[in-house]
Structures are given as C-alpha cells and as structure tokens.
Amino acid sequence: MTPSIPTREAPFTERLADRVQSIGSRLIVGIDPVIDRFPEALRSLDPEAALAAFGHGILDAVADVAVMVKPQIAFFERYGWRGWRALQSVVEHAATRGVPVLLDAKRGDIGSTAAAYADAFFGDDPETPGPWVDALTINPYLGKDSIDPFLNRSVESHRGLFVLSRTSNPGGADFQSRATDGEPLYLGVARAATRWMAETSGADGGAYGPIGLVVGATYPEELAEVREAAPRSWLLLPGLGVQGGTAKDVVSAFDGAGLGALASSSRGIIYAYEGRDVGDWTEPVHAQAKVDRDSLQSVL
Amino acid sequence: MTPSIPTREAPFTERLADRVQSIGSRLIVGIDPVIDRFPEALRSLDPEAALAAFGHGILDAVADVAVMVKPQIAFFERYGWRGWRALQSVVEHAATRGVPVLLDAKRGDIGSTAAAYADAFFGDDPETPGPWVDALTINPYLGKDSIDPFLNRSVESHRGLFVLSRTSNPGGADFQSRATDGEPLYLGVARAATRWMAETSGADGGAYGPIGLVVGATYPEELAEVREAAPRSWLLLPGLGVQGGTAKDVVSAFDGAGLGALASSSRGIIYAYEGRDVGDWTEPVHAQAKVDRDSLQSVL
Numbered sequence: 001m002t003p004s005i006p007t008r009e010a011p012f013t014e015r016l017a018d019r020v021q022s023i024g025s026r027l028i029v030g031i032d033p034v035i036d037r038f039p040e041a042l043r044s045l046d047p048e049a050a051l052a053a054f055g056h057g058i059l060d061a062v063a064d065v066a067v068m069v070k071p072q073i074a075f076f077e078r079y080g081w082r083g084w085r086a087l088q089s090v091v092e093h094a095a096t097r098g099v100p101v102l103l104d105a106k107r108g109d110i111g112s113t114a115a116a117y118a119d120a121f122f123g124d125d126p127e128t129p130g131p132w133v134d135a136l137t138i139n140p141y142l143g144k145d146s147i148d149p150f151l152n153r154s155v156e157s158h159r160g161l162f163v164l165s166r167t168s169n170p171g172g173a174d175f176q177s178r179a180t181d182g183e184p185l186y187l188g189v190a191r192a193a194t195r196w197m198a199e200t201s202g203a204d205g206g207a208y209g210p211i212g213l214v215v216g217a218t219y220p221e222e223l224a225e226v227r228e229a230a231p232r233s234w235l236l237l238p239g240l241g242v243q244g245g246t247a248k249d250v251v252s253a254f255d256g257a258g259l260g261a262l263a264s265s266s267r268g269i270i271y272a273y274e275g276r277d278v279g280d281w282t283e284p285v286h287a288q289a290k291v292d293r294d295s296l297q298s299v300l
Numbered sequence: 301m302t303p304s305i306p307t308r309e310a311p312f313t314e315r316l317a318d319r320v321q322s323i324g325s326r327l328i329v330g331i332d333p334v335i336d337r338f339p340e341a342l343r344s345l346d347p348e349a350a351l352a353a354f355g356h357g358i359l360d361a362v363a364d365v366a367v368m369v370k371p372q373i374a375f376f377e378r379y380g381w382r383g384w385r386a387l388q389s390v391v392e393h394a395a396t397r398g399v400p401v402l403l404d405a406k407r408g409d410i411g412s413t414a415a416a417y418a419d420a421f422f423g424d425d426p427e428t429p430g431p432w433v434d435a436l437t438i439n440p441y442l443g444k445d446s447i448d449p450f451l452n453r454s455v456e457s458h459r460g461l462f463v464l465s466r467t468s469n470p471g472g473a474d475f476q477s478r479a480t481d482g483e484p485l486y487l488g489v490a491r492a493a494t495r496w497m498a499e500t501s502g503a504d505g506g507a508y509g510p511i512g513l514v515v516g517a518t519y520p521e522e523l524a525e526v527r528e529a530a531p532r533s534w535l536l537l538p539g540l541g542v543q544g545g546t547a548k549d550v551v552s553a554f555d556g557a558g559l560g561a562l563a564s565s566s567r568g569i570i571y572a573y574e575g576r577d578v579g580d581w582t583e584p585v586h587a588q589a590k591v592d593r594d595s596l597q598s599v600l
Contacts, residue, residue, distance in 0.1 A: 171443025
C-alpha cells in the first residue's frame with residue numbers, strides 16, 4: 001500500500017513558509033532511532049520492524065507539530081539494507097501523514113558521485129527515498145562542483161538543501177572556525193551558498209532560495225553572523241534540547257515574519273517517554289514536541 | 301552461502317603493507333557501477349542482480365591485481381535498499397576472493413551519529429557491511445569528535461580510515477585550499493590526522509597509523525606537501541586514469557620501500573570493455589588493471 005508521491009508544485013521555500021504559517025510551528029523533530037531505548041513492546045520486534053514501527057509512531061505523534069521530520073540516516077544504516085528498508089517505510093509513512101521529510105545524510109562527493117546521490121535522494125524511483133524526501137543535508141568540503149548536482153535537482157524538482165556551516169558539536173570549531181580570508185570558514189561557506197544561488201537560474205529569486213545552512217543552536221553568536229552573511233538561506237538549527245540549545249539562543253535567526261529558520265530537537269522529544277509510566281509511549285512524545293514548539297513560538 | 305568473516309589479527313597498515321608486497325601492486329580498483337554502461341547481458345537483469353553480478357565480475361577480474369577494491373556507495377544507494385543489498389553481496393564476495401574492501405562512503409557527523417556509522421561500517425553484524433569492510437573514507441569537516449568513533453573502532457578492530465584532505469575534483473580547491481594559519485586547509489587536515497594518531501593509544505606506534513588521507517592524483521604538488529605534513533598516513537590517491545592523474549604524478553607519495561600510498565582508478569578499468577568486441581567482458585577489465593598496476597610499479 002504505497003501512498004501517493006507528494007506533488008511539489010511550488011518551490012521548497014514557499015512550501016516551507018506555508019507549512020510554518022499553517023501549523024504555527026518552527027520545530028523540526030529529528031528521528032535518531034536507537035533500539036535499546038525503544039518502548040519495550042517495540043524492542044521485541046526484529047530490528048527492521050522495530051525501526052519502522054518507532055518511526056511511524058513518532059510521525060503519528062508529531063504530525064501536527066513538526067514542520068518537517070528529520071530522519072538521521074546513520075541510525076538506519078547501522079542495520080544494513082534492512083535498515084534502509086525501514087527508512088523507506090518511514091519516509092513513505094511521512095507522506096501519508098503529510099509531513100515533509102528532511103533527510104539528514106550529510107552527503108558530499110565529486111560531481112559524478114554527487115549526481116548518483118542526488119538520484120538516490122531526489123530521484124523518481126518510488127522504491128528509493130528519492131520521491132519521499134523534500135530536503136537533504138549536505139557537506140560542503142568538496143566545493144561547488146560537489147553541490148551543483150544537488151542544486152540543479154533542487155531547482156528542477158522543488159527540493160531544498162541544508163549545507164553544513166557551523167555544526168552543533170564542539171569539534172565543529174576544529175576546521176569550521178579557522179580563519180580564512182579574514183573570517184571563519186563557516187562564514188565563507190555561508191557566503192558561498194549565497195553566491196551559488198545568485199549564479200543559478202531558478203535559485204536567484206525570492207526572499208529565500210533552495211540552499212539553506214546548518215548552524216548549531218548551541219552557538220548563538222555564530223548563528224547571528226551566519227544569518228547576516230546569508231540572508232537568503234533558511235537556517236536549520238540542530239541541538240535544541242539534549243545538546244543544550246534553547247529557544248532564546250536561536251531568536252536572531254528568524255526574520256520579521258518569523259520565517260527563515262527552523263530549530264531541531266531529536267532525543268529530547270523522541271525518547272520523552274523514558275522514565276515515565278505511561279500507557280501510550282507516543283503521548284509524552286507529542287506533549288514534549290508541543291512544549292518545544294511553544295517555546296520557539298514564544299520568542300518570536 | 302555467506303563466506304567466513306575475514307579475520308584481522310594485525311593492524312590495518314601492516315596487513316596493507318603485506319598485501320602490497322605479496323601481490324606487487326599499488327593499485328586500488330574503484331567500483332562505481334552505472335547500469336547503463338554494463339555489458340548487455342547484465343543490463344537485462346533487475347537492478348539489484350545487475351549491480352551484484354557486475355561487482356562480482358569486477359572482483360573476479362581484479363582479485364590478483366588490486367590491493368583493495370573501493371566500492372563507491374552512492375552508486376548503490378541510487379537503487380535504495382535493494383542497492384544496499386547488492387552492495388552487501390559485493391563486499392561478501394570480496395571476502396571469498398580475499399580482496400580487502402575500502403568502502404568509499406565519505407561519512408562525517410557529530411559524535412553520537414558517527415558512532416552509528418562506525419557500527420554500520422566497522423561493526424560485527426554479518427547482515428551489514430560492518431564485518432566485510434577493511435577501511436572507510438570519511439569527511440573531516442565536523443572535526444575531531446566526529447572522527448573519534450571511527451578512530452577508536454579502527455584501533456580496536458584493525459581497520460583503516462582515509463580522511464579527505466585534497467580531493468581530486470576542481471571544486472576541491474574552493475574550501476580545501478583556503479589559507480588558514482598560513483597554510484591551506486588541506487594541510488591543516490593532514491597535520492591534524494598526524495596529531496590525532498599521536499594522541500591515541502594504539503594509533504601512536506609504527507611507521508604508519510590507522511588514519512590515512514585522500515589526496516587527488518590530479519594534484520601532484522599538493523600531494524608532495526601532504527606527504528611531508530603527514531609522514532605516518534597512508535595516502536589514497538584517486539583520479540588515476542579518466543580523471544587525468546598519471547603514475548608519474550604520484551611518485552612522490554611512496555616511501556623508499558614503495559609503501560605508504562595507493563592510487564585508485566575506477567571508470568578507466570571497470571568499463572575497459574566499452575567499444576570492444578569481446579566474448580568475456582571481464583578480460584579487458586583484467587588487462588587494463590594490469591596495465592595500471594604495471595604503470596605504478598614502473599615509477600617506484
């Protein structure tokens with residue numbers, strides 16, 4: 001029972017703004033499934049069934065609150081091809097719930113290989129993640145020709161990209177914060193994203209374009225700098241919750257209409273049932289997602 | 301008929317040196333499968349069967365010539381979970397042929413996610429790539445704490461890493477060649493790899509340690525710089541052949557014993573049958589791999 005493939009008639013950033021405004025949320029829910037932490041009833045399933053059931057449960061719980069869900073592909077790849085098949089089930093279920101999918105895969109490779117990745121994640125084959133994914137995280141280390149296949153496909157098929165700028169982990173500073181041309185590399189990446197959009201037909205118009213940037217919610221000062229350097233990029237702000245970011249830390253990322261940024265929490269939401277005696281494990285998940293949504297709304 | 305999981309009693313770099321010397325080769329054969337370019341008999345199979353059969357054929361053709369095979373995971377991911385299952389078949393077949401596998405996946409993510417990737421690619425579950433993979437390419441953009449899970453696992457289970465330094469594509473210069481602390485970022489990455497090994501028990505001894513570096517065969521000057529900055533890293537030199545690198549370009553990468561570097565060619569070898577009227581498509585593949593092997597041996 002494969003659901004209908006989502007139609008994407010408007011550019012990604014327009015659809016994103018519509019969804020933000022229609023559900024009144026700036027929250028992304030990350031799906032980082034670790035089977036040892038699953039509710040007991042799911043832990044007894046085989047890993048593929050457990051991953052799929054958990055992902056479906058999270059989607060059902062957050063569909064009215066999350067602007068997008070963000071499955072982290074590593075937690076599926078840990079189970080090999082069966083894990084990928086579970087991911088397939090999760091992204092298809094997102095379509096049945098009408099929730100856009102931001103796949104957190106952080107891919108990056110030379111042009112011919114990047115084109116193969118673009119097929120995998122933005123392609124047409126319904127037996128792959130391609131038709132079910134709305135946006136993808138990518139790594140900029142290999143430069144412009146590694147971004148182009150994703151960018152071209154984003155323009156053609158109305159998808160979105162989030163390029164790593166300043167990641168949420170402490171080690172992010174090791175290379176991203178090194179001074180190059182008088183400013184940190186992460187700002188160089190942010191300016192490059194802005195320039196690449198200006199140079200690409202179909203990405204050069206509108207308040208926002210298809211290349212967003214990833215900046216940790218854990219680094220509010222860097223966030224304000226990136227916001228200024230990349231005025232046409234939606235910002236994805238991971239690290240809300242368990243990693244220590246707060247709604248107040250990310251307020252500088254939003255524009256006057258409360259658009260242009262989305263904050264992401266994973267473990268703090270999806271494992272909200274831990275240590276509680278509840279009948280339905282998805283209830284605390286839904287409740288925590290609403291708390292985080294409201295917390296973000298309150299700082300606008 | 302799953303083959304026996306390879307035992308890895310000696311550290312990766314020792315096993316690598318033994319294999320280089322026992323087969324007399326410095327060549328890595330990249331497996332970048334594009335079904336449209338397959339021999340006609342394979343194109344009629346379903347994609348999963350075609351990918352697996354092509355990978356097996358390449359392995360059978362180059363098993364005596366290639367130090368390692370290097371499957372590029374993007375070309376499998378393009379076919380979703382079935383592509384991953386084909387990759388599984390290919391890496392298991394490598395074990396039956398006794399050929400070590402360098403998986404070209406270029407992963408990189410924050411610590412908890414990197415640990416999940418390390419499980420996927422260096423873990424024990426025989427239904428995943430984990431037990432069948434000897435070495436992995438990784439991306440340094442997220443810094444030291446994104447490398448640690450791979451490094452620790454490499455030390456424990458005798459695997460190898462190849463961290464991207466200066467990639468073979470023109471866009472590699474966009475960020476990798478920016479000046480930081482008075483030298484290009486790719487040299488900063490090379491020095492960091494050397495330092496990380498020195499700081500890690502089990503990685504700090506021997507002529508070479510578990511963190512190798514990727515430097516395009518297409519950039520001989522940068523290659524010589526990286527060689528000097530990272531004396532304990534094996535260098536992986538992609539871009540031989542179709543991308544324009546030659547054996548003479550890479551000679552500076554080898555030590556006095558002809559160790560410490562491996563050059564990689566993909567399309568120039570695996571599609572060597574194109575435009576030829578041959579009965580067995582693997583024969584030109586074998587012949588071209590021998591030509592490339594001999595060309596590398598001749599410059600030592």
